[in-house]
Amino acid sequence: MKLRFAATSPFARKARVCILELGLADRVEQIPTDPWTDPALRIANPLGKVPALELPDGVTLYDSPVVCEFLDAEAGGSLFPPRGPKRWRSLRRQALGDGLAEAVVRRFVELRRPPEQRGAAVIARQTEAIAYTLAALEAEAQSLSEPPTIGEISIGCALGYLDFRNPDEGWRAGHPDLARWFAVFDARPAMQATRPPAV
Numbered sequence: 001m002k003l004r005f006a007a008t009s010p011f012a013r014k015a016r017v018c019i020l021e022l023g024l025a026d027r028v029e030q031i032p033t034d035p036w037t038d039p040a041l042r043i044a045n046p047l048g049k050v051p052a053l054e055l056p057d058g059v060t061l062y063d064s065p066v067v068c069e070f071l072d073a074e075a076g077g078s079l080f081p082p083r084g085p086k087r088w089r090s091l092r093r094q095a096l097g098d099g100l101a102e103a104v105v106r107r108f109v110e111l112r113r114p115p116e117q118r119g120a121a122v123i124a125r126q127t128e129a130i131a132y133t134l135a136a137l138e139a140e141a142q143s144l145s146e147p148p149t150i151g152e153i154s155i156g157c158a159l160g161y162l163d164f165r166n167p168d169e170g171w172r173a174g175h176p177d178l179a180r181w182f183a184v185f186d187a188r189p190a191m192q193a194t195r196p197p198a199v
């Protein structure tokens, strides 16, 4: 299998953390890919986004929820609870984590535009989504699962991305339980091995 990834992408990081947590590192070649410039990615994934997982039969899987669930099934893992309330809790948490990462990406992209082209409404909307999501995560921080499921992995990758793009956000002060959980989660070898590069 071949995983196309970008080192800064929180969505690709989910897949890379799953690979390590599931002991699949020997079976997946990881190919650094710039989604904005690499023509091979567009052929593998018409959406032009990472992560994209190419299978030996030529099929390519995307996006990160699909890639991660495939990896879990391939390894016979338990990152995706098979049924019942635990499954829906885990998938809801994955959506919350992915949504947080998406809001941070959208705000970052907007802020990178020339000042006169920036949309204040877009920035405010994404900042509000980030604030409400952090509050929701704080409320359930004490019930986050150990060992982690895909829900916790998604949340952890999103918080890591928030730290990476907005190191001065200061989210820990108002979210002490979440900060405590993230300190422990972020120390996992799979998180340590997939840190985004220093900018």
Ligand SMILES: N[C@@H](CCC(=O)N[C@@H](CS)C(=O)NCC(=O)O)C(=O)O
Pocket (backbone or CB within 6 Å): 006, 008, 009, 010, 011, 012, 035, 036, 047, 048, 049, 050, 051, 063, 064, 065, 098, 105
């Ligand atoms: N929902 C997708 C999001 C993937 C995504 O947005 N990846 C970004 C990198 S963080 C990307 O490849 N962007 C390129 C583009 O939007 O054209 C997933 O979970 O995989």
